[in-house]
Amino acid sequence: MIKVYNEDTGILIGEISEEQLRFLVGELVEESLDDVDYYLSEATVDMLEADGADADLVSLLRQALGESGEVNIIYRRD
Numbered sequence: 001m002i003k004v005y006n007e008d009t010g011i012l013i014g015e016i017s018e019e020q021l022r023f024l025v026g027e028l029v030e031e032s033l034d035d036v037d038y039y040l041s042e043a044t045v046d047m048l049e050a051d052g053a054d055a056d057l058v059s060l061l062r063q064a065l066g067e068s069g070e071v072n073i074i075y076r077r078d
Contacts, residue, residue, distance in 0.1 A: 006064065007037050007072035013064045020057045021075065027051055037074040040065065 001015040016024075027048055028038050045061045053061075064071045 007074040
């Protein structure tokens with residue numbers, strides 16, 4: 001499993017599968033080949049959902065947004 005963290009706080013958000021990670025990587029902009037962090041907003045999660053993200057991934061990402069409606073996430077294979 002891949003662990004997803006709030007990049008700013010280091011708090012674990014949850015775990016995602018390889019398939020869910022492939023979906024994110026395919027949908028989101030990477031700044032380099034070894035990029036492992038992403039900025040998410042409510043609009044980004046809405047777009048991911050509309051593009052076919054599974055319900056568990058959407059739920060995890062919405063939870064990560066919190067009250068601010070945005071978050072920087074980072075993932076690690078532990």
